[in-house]
Amino acid sequence: MTESLYDFEVEKIDGNKQSMADFSNKVLLIVNTASKCGFTPQYEGLEQLYRDYRDKGLEILAFPCNQFGGQEPGSEEQIQQFCDLNYQTSFPLFKKVDVNGDQAEPLYNYLKDKARGVLGSKSIKWNFTKFLVDKQGNVVRRYGSTTKPDEIRQDIEALIAGESI
Template sequence: MSIYDYNVTTIDHNEVSLDEYKGKVVLIVNTASKCGFTPQYEGLQSLYESYHTKGLEILAFPCNQFMNQEPGTNEDIKQFCSINYNVTFKILNKVDVNGENTHPLYNYLKSRKKGVLGGRVKWNFTKFLVDKNGEVVKRFAPTTPPDKIKKFIEVLLTQ
């Protein structure tokens, strides 16, 4: 299995097969608009602008499971990201990343790279880096700023 076996729904309610990202490096992040890490949207957008033409995709999955830090509707989230951070990478439908309603993609991601809480996502802005073959190669803590991931992305883009 790989991420290519999953479908996701965009913030505009369109279903997308992740096999559209074959041959790309993908950074998957669970996000929130009212979190102390929310300014990481700026760093994520910077990574996207720097590396998108070289093969990087960023998929942001809003999540309201951590102290209700993403309470808005899809339209609220989309507007927030656009107005405050000029986000141009893909924002997906709000999902659960832990618990009985966990999105199947997140069950897969967590099974491939465990974190400090084992098979759980610790907090908003946990990041999973996926290589061009759809394999999860690295997991980054919420405290890891996007610019610290740059060197890993660069390596994967040249492979």
């Protein structure tokens, strides 16, 4: 049984493995993304947050997902190119995953267990659902798709400063 967020290993978009333990002592914003969604412009806000706070201890981890309206149909290479060309993303992109159902990425099952959605729901409702994790690996908050990245700025600043939210 997984005890901690840092026990997970995920696959980067280039196929290499990444231990979540590599992100210990960092504030994490973990997002399921899609290239053809009405919320796709949030990539811009995510990149701005990353540029503003990466040197202070923020990591943004993007997990492309095609489970919502088929809005991430491309290959990993196409997804990477889309993000590079349209949003000049510099935060880590990971392999396309499922976030709900029997084939869900185990990390996402963990996140959903730790931070439930509306009315205690575990399932993720749409693209660009965000999970905020403190420096100790505790999942502290879940934000829905409509929450713009800039609206999370104060919470990120508090966690970077070692405060609770």
